Amino acid sequence: MKANSLINAIVLSIIVSSFAIAQAQQGGTLTYCESEFPRSYDPITSTDDIVNIRMTTMMYEGLFAYDIDRQVRSRLAESYSVSADNYEITVRMRRGRHWADGREISARDVAKTIEAILSSGNIQEQRLISDIQEVQLINESTIRFTFENPLPEDVMLRKLTFKLLPAHKINNLPLTRQSEIARNPLGSGFYQIVRRGPTDIMFRANPYYRRRDGGNSGPLIDEVRMYVQADIGTQIEFLLNQQVDVLVEIPPPSIARLRAAGFQIKPYESLSYHFIAFNFNKNLLRDRRIRQAMTYGFNRENALDRIFQNQGTLISGPFPPASAFYVRDREAGPYPYDPSEAIRLLTQAGFSERTADGTRVNNRGERLAFTLVVPRFEGDDYTPRVTAQFISDMRRIGISINVMELEFEQWINRVKYEHNFDLAFAQVVFDEAGNVAPLFLSTNNQPGAENFISYMNPEVDELIERFKRTIDPSERININRTLHRLIREDTPYIFLWSLNKNAAANQRVRNFMTRVTPFSFFDYLNEWYIRDDW
Amino acid sequence: MKTARTILKEILIALLILIGTTFTIYLLLGQLIYEHDDEGVRTTPSFISIAVDYGDWVSNAVVKGDLGHSAAINRDVSEIIGYGFRQTFILVIGSLFVSVLIAIPLGVIAALRSNAWFVRFIIPGTYLFSALPVFLLAIFIRPFWVQHFGILDWYAEIPLSRMIGYYGIPIIILGIADGVVGEMVKHVREIIGGLIRENYIRAAIARSAGVSKHIVKNAMLPIFTIITSRFSYALGGALIVEYIFFSQGISIVALDALKYRDPYVLLAIGMIFSLLIVAANIINRVLTVAVDPRTRS
Numbered sequence: 001m002k003a004n005s006l007i008n009a010i011v012l013s014i015i016v017s018s019f020a021i022a023q024a025q026q027g028g029t030l031t032y033c034e035s036e037f038p039r040s041y042d043p044i045t046s047t048d049d050i051v052n053i054r055m056t057t058m059m060y061e062g063l064f065a066y067d068i069d070r071q072v073r074s075r076l077a078e079s080y081s082v083s084a085d086n087y088e089i090t091v092r093m094r095r096g097r098h099w100a101d102g103r104e105i106s107a108r109d110v111a112k113t114i115e116a117i118l119s120s121g122n123i124q125e126q127r128l129i130s131d132i133q134e135v136q137l138i139n140e141s142t143i144r145f146t147f148e149n150p151l152p153e154d155v156m157l158r159k160l161t162f163k164l165l166p167a168h169k170i171n172n173l174p175l176t177r178q179s180e181i182a183r184n185p186l187g188s189g190f191y192q193i194v195r196r197g198p199t200d201i202m203f204r205a206n207p208y209y210r211r212r213d214g215g216n217s218g219p220l221i222d223e224v225r226m227y228v229q230a231d232i233g234t235q236i237e238f239l240l241n242q243q244v245d246v247l248v249e250i251p252p253p254s255i256a257r258l259r260a261a262g263f264q265i266k267p268y269e270s271l272s273y274h275f276i277a278f279n280f281n282k283n284l285l286r287d288r289r290i291r292q293a294m295t296y297g298f299n300r301e302n303a304l305d306r307i308f309q310n311q312g313t314l315i316s317g318p319f320p321p322a323s324a325f326y327v328r329d330r331e332a333g334p335y336p337y338d339p340s341e342a343i344r345l346l347t348q349a350g351f352s353e354r355t356a357d358g359t360r361v362n363n364r365g366e367r368l369a370f371t372l373v374v375p376r377f378e379g380d381d382y383t384p385r386v387t388a389q390f391i392s393d394m395r396r397i398g399i400s401i402n403v404m405e406l407e408f409e410q411w412i413n414r415v416k417y418e419h420n421f422d423l424a425f426a427q428v429v430f431d432e433a434g435n436v437a438p439l440f441l442s443t444n445n446q447p448g449a450e451n452f453i454s455y456m457n458p459e460v461d462e463l464i465e466r467f468k469r470t471i472d473p474s475e476r477i478n479i480n481r482t483l484h485r486l487i488r489e490d491t492p493y494i495f496l497w498s499l500n501k502n503a504a505a506n507q508r509v510r511n512f513m514t515r516v517t518p519f520s521f522f523d524y525l526n527e528w529y530i531r532d533d534w
Numbered sequence: 535m536k537t538a539r540t541i542l543k544e545i546l547i548a549l550l551i552l553i554g555t556t557f558t559i560y561l562l563l564g565q566l567i568y569e570h571d572d573e574g575v576r577t578t579p580s581f582i583s584i585a586v587d588y589g590d591w592v593s594n595a596v597v598k599g600d601l602g603h604s605a606a607i608n609r610d611v612s613e614i615i616g617y618g619f620r621q622t623f624i625l626v627i628g629s630l631f632v633s634v635l636i637a638i639p640l641g642v643i644a645a646l647r648s649n650a651w652f653v654r655f656i657i658p659g660t661y662l663f664s665a666l667p668v669f670l671l672a673i674f675i676r677p678f679w680v681q682h683f684g685i686l687d688w689y690a691e692i693p694l695s696r697m698i699g700y701y702g703i704p705i706i707i708l709g710i711a712d713g714v715v716g717e718m719v720k721h722v723r724e725i726i727g728g729l730i731r732e733n734y735i736r737a738a739i740a741r742s743a744g745v746s747k748h749i750v751k752n753a754m755l756p757i758f759t760i761i762t763s764r765f766s767y768a769l770g771g772a773l774i775v776e777y778i779f780f781s782q783g784i785s786i787v788a789l790d791a792l793k794y795r796d797p798y799v800l801l802a803i804g805m806i807f808s809l810l811i812v813a814a815n816i817i818n819r820v821l822t823v824a825v826d827p828r829t830r831s
Contacts (some may be wrong), residue, residue, distance in 0.1 A: 031685075036790065037607040177608050196609070198617030198689055199781040227685060229781045233673065237680040244685070409795070 028530030029223040030509065032246035033235045037201075037228055040177045041185040041193070043163040044113075044120050054248060057522045058203060058224065059187035060163035063091055063110065065523065070322070070432065072157040076105060076164065076188070080157075084490055086471050091160065093141045098208035099166045099240035100192040106493035107143040111135050112167035114383040128159055128436070152471045158433045164188070190219040190526050201226045209526075219526035239263065239504060245530075246505045246512070252309035258504050267500045269322060269519070273315050275392070276372065277415075277424045280454045284366060285422065289349040291491040295335045297342035297397040298390055304497050307385045312499035313521065315331035316438045317484040318501050320498050325434050325480035334495070342397045351398065360398035369400040370422035375411035386496075403408040419454065430498075434480050437464045440487065455492045508532060544819050548812040552685065552805075559804040560588045563797045573778055597804070602798030606790060618784035619806065624701055625708060625775060626768045632709030634761060636660075640715075641722020645730065657719065664716035668771050671711045672704070672778045679703045679779060704779045705722045708771050718760060725756050754825050762818050 038052035043060050046052040046382060063077040074080075078094040097105045114135055117125045134146040147156065166188075169181045176182065191203035203224040226243060229235050236254055238244040240261060250258065250265075259265050276294075277284040285291065300314055314334040346352075351360035353366055360368045374387055384405075391401045402425070406414060415424045428439065428450075438450035441464050445451045450460040460483065467479045488495070503521070505512045511527045561584060596598040601611035643650075644657050682699040686692055693701075709715070729749050731733055756800045769785070774781030784803065791799035 039606055040608045042807070113679060177605060178603065183608055194690070198613075199685075227781070230786055231590070231778050234676060234680065234778055237677055240677075240683060241681045243680065370600075407793075 001150070003083040024529075025220050025510075025529040027220075027345055028221045028508075028532065029225055030221050030246065030528065030530060031225040031227055031244045032248060032337045033227050033229050033238060033244050034248065035228070035230055035232070035235075040182045042165060042175075042179075044117055044122050044125055044165065044181045045175055045179070045182045046122075046178045054521045055201070055226065056275040057187075058525055059189045059190070059193070060165075061187070061189050062163045063093070063160045065161055066155050066432070068524075072154060072161060082153050082156060084528045086152065086156075088144055088146050089153075089156045089160070090138065090142060090144045093143070093272055095141055096112050097188060099188050100186055100206045100208055101166075102208060103166065103168060105164065105166075105188055106140045107137050108140070109167045109333040110143050111137055112170055113162065116165055116173060116175040117162060117171055120176070122173075128162060131159065139403050149468065150471055152473055152476065154473065184478050190522075191224055199228050214505045220529040221525075224525070239506065242506055242508075245509050246503065248503055250502050250504045252311045252502070255309070255311075255502055262507065264505045264507065264509070264512050266350070266503050266505075267311070268513065269320070270499050270504060271320065272427050272429045273320065274386075274425070274427050274496040276496065277426055277453045277493050278491075279419065279421050279423070280456065281419060282422055284368070285370075288490060289345040289351050289496075290351075290368070290492070292335070293345040293349070293397065294394065294399065295491055295494045296338045296345070297399070298494060299337040300334070300494075300496055301337060303386055303389050307382055307389070308497070308499060311502065312497040314497050315495045317437060317488040317495060319434065319484055320430045320481065323430065323434065325475050325484060326486045327481050327488075330409050332488055333493075339393075339397055346398065355400055357400065358395060358398060367400070368398060369402070371402045371404055372423040372425060372514040373404050373406060373411060373415055373421040376405045377408065387425065404443060416449070416452045419447070419452055424452070433466075434476065435467070436480075436483065436487075437468070440464065440492065453492055456492060457486070457492075460486055460490070538825060541816070541820055544816050548816055552808055552812050554590070555808040556801075556805045557585075557588055559801055559808075560584065560591070561564075563801055585659070591801070595802075601802040603617055604796050604799050605692030606794035606796035611798050614782070614787055614799060615784060615802055615806070618782055620788040621780050621782070622769070622772055623775065625704055625772050625780075626765065628701060628705035629714075629771075630710035630761060630764060631767050632706055633714050633764065636710065636755065637715050638722055641719045642726055644719060644723040645726035647718040648727070657723075660719055661713075661716040664710050665713050666711050667709040668707060669778070671707050671775050675703060675707060676778060704775045708768060708775045712771055713769075714764065714767075717745070721760050722753075722757060725753050729753055751825070755822065758818070758821060758825070762814060765814065765831070 034051045034054075038046065038055050039049045040046040040052060041055070043052070043056040061075050063075060064072045065075040067073045067262075076093055076097055077091045080089055080091045082089050091110075093105065093107060093110075095104075099105060114129060114132065117129060120126075121241075131147045131149060131151065132145050133148045136144040136146070138144055145156070145160070147159075151159075165181055167184050169186050172178060188206070188209070190206060190209055192206045193201060194204045195202040201286070203226070205222055207218070211219040225449060227238075229238065232251060235244070235247055236250065236258070239247050239258070255265055274484060278291050278296075280286055304310060304312055304314060313321050315321065315333060316334040318328070319327075328388065346360055346368070346371045350362040353361050353363075356363050372387060372390070377383070387401075391403065394401045414420050415426070438444055440451060440455050440460050442451070442454075442456040442458075442461050445454045445456075458522050463479055463483045463486070467476060467483070470476050470479060503513060508530050510529050510531050513524075591602065598610055601615070603609070604611050604614055607614065607815075640656065640660055644653050647653055679699075679774050683696055683703070686696070686700055726749065729752055730739075730745075735745050735748060738748065772783065773785040773789075776786050780786075787799065789798070791803070
């Protein structure tokens with residue numbers, strides 16, 4: 001009898017406590033800060049707009065999506081089959097998934113989204129789906145994609161990670177930021193916009209959202225409020241005073257202060273890297289010894305530590321350390337800081353004499369004096385400090401650097417279209433699929449293209465082409481690792497670093513970023529919850 | 535009758551200035567407008583077509599209140615700048631009010647009781663405190679402001695005390711820092727000091743006749759000129775205060791519009807500023823005429 005009562009009491013207490021937890025987990029409003037409003041409200045018409053990317057992650061879904069382990073997982077797709085020749089993939093979509101207005105999502109939405117991407121000015125998204133030769137609707141929930149070349153299964157899936165738009169809201173093409181869907185968004189993700197105020201945007205849980213495991217629960221937090229505050233110092237004060245719950249990116253110097261004040265700090269990869277590009281149209285910069293000397297002569301480790309409080313990783317080539325293509329050998333690691341090696345290489349290249357101002361000169365009277373073109377971004381205090389150290393380090397080895405700061409639009413024009421620069425400070429996003437053709441394939445050097453340095457290396461070209469043709473995953477890894485070594489050695493860029501970003505949240509936010517995929521900050525927002533009793 | 539005619543003349547001149555200014559802005563921003571409308575394809579529109587488009591834009595603005603669409607943040611311009619102007623003008627007008635409220639009594643006291651012991655402390659103290667830069671004072675006071683007022687929910691009912699603190703602190707900072715009050719006190723002191731040294735005032739004092747009426751009347755015009763001249767200066771200072779305290783004040787909106795080459799936002803801001811400057815000139819003129827009948831001719 002006693003034993004029975006004890007068991008009953010235990011069972012009852014378990015039920016009561018689990019009910020209490022469930023109560024605590026549901027509901028609430030999460031407030032996060034952005035520095036500016038997004039430039040559009042759909043996932044296609046805005047490029048390079050991180051505010052838009054974060055926001056649309058909450059509101060839109062694709063057939064597939066990247067998971068925490070950087071593998072592609074099904075989202076709106078239920079299953080798929082790849083043809084034996086690796087030219088086709090047939091995707092069956094989950095039934096009973098709805099847009100936020102209650103209309104069912106169908107294969108027509110996928111086809112229309114592809115049409116919309118192709119009509120838009122979004123080169124990144126267009127590049128993602130550029131290999132798709134044909135889209136065939138099999139039925140309302142099945143769609144077949146035919147590719148121009150045979151592709152490995154994982155690459156096919158990566159190409160189908162674009163977010164879907166509702167076909168019934170796309171009346172006219174081309175899709176521009178003036179289009180109805182870009183102004184009044186409608187997605188199938190966790191949240192939908194319910195209000196756009198003068199300083200904020202309010203999102204509410206999408207009642208039609210289904211978890212990707214097929215269950216019925218939506219996100220745990222009822223409302224998300226995005227508050228726009230330009231000044232990062234004020235954002236931090238808001239966080240410290242519990243007026244906002246989450247800051248999506250905090251400056252490295254504030255990490256220690258916020259951590260000491262009991263806030264959760266979560267680092268996440270930025271999935272991009274910084275570099276200083278050499279213009280191969282300039283005679284002197286075609287000499288590999290000069291390029292290597294500048295790499296040896298720049299103390300990047302010191303810059304990363306001093307300027308970014310070590311919140312990042314030095315890189316040695318075009319693949320991130322987290323990528324399967326990254327080479328971990330010591331010989332293929334980042335160039336060490338070695339000014340004497342830099343001077344030896346410069347002397348070997350014929351620059352042994354120095355002018356009165358210390359700049360090296362060769363016997364033809366050519367001076368090692370270059371202009372570094374740097375894009376200027378509002379609130380970016382770091383780049384000027386990096387360039388200042390670069391100037392000082394280069395002066396030490398006899399190279400004179402003149403910095404030209406330009407607004408981003410002007411930088412794009414001068415560097416990418418006119419190719420009018422010696423050195424350019426830039427940043428690029430890693431390609432998840434490992435395709436570096438846009439950056440280094442010699443034919444991609446037309447105005448506006450990514451190979452704006454006019455890099456030309458037949459060996460690199462050959463490897464890139466082989467990579468495109470290869471389906472076997474292990475062979476693709478081998479090719480790209482060889483490419484990594486080759487590009488590191490040839491030094492078309494001074495590869496700098498891939499920076500970590502840090503997000504901060506107060507203790508109300510639970511499950512905060514226990515899983516996070518790069519860029520798509522809110523991919524797992526449905527797992528976060530608010531505890532007001534902390 | 536003569537006054538009415540003067541005012542009418544001023545309004546007509548102001549209208550011409552307004553049309554000229556906005557059309558010039560339209561011409562200057564035309565490149566961006568056409569570039570944007572043609573989805574990046576650059577065209578060279580004729581003067582006539584620009585003039586016709588300008589006419590359309592003005593009629594839409596005046597008749598429908600439609601100021602165009604912001605390409606940068608994908609919202610209607612009127613939606614963006616309405617809130618921005620409200621924030622900025624509360625800040626600027628409020629700060630001018632604070633400056634006047636502090637500076638005029640202090641300036642008058644300093645002029646009338648220049649040898650009093652407290653004047654020797656109050657005036658240098660005011661100069662010193664007022665000399666603090668806006669950004670320094672703003673950053674220093676920000677934690678207190680955030681803690682007590684911070685983010686407002688414009689869709690909920692906001693208690694008056696919170697609203698007063700929310701605007702009051704930035705207004706006071708803009709109203710006193712950057713040497714604003716110090717400079718105003720100095721000017722008021724000089725004006726009043728100059729007046730009480732005038733022979734007719736000294737004679738009136740000698741006769742024990744009332745002089746305050748004469749002093750107020752003669753000091754009003756130069757003091758009013760100082761206040762109006764502070765207006766554009768305060769707008770400049772508002773940029774820093776808005777950046778630190780408020781989100782989306784008009785100067786932040788204008789900066790973003792410049793950054794993203796957002797023509798209709800710039801055009802609307804340019805037009806409204808022209809309108810305000812012209813209106814301020816008219817008010818200034820009307821008040822001048824009212825205060826000093828000699829200026830009527």
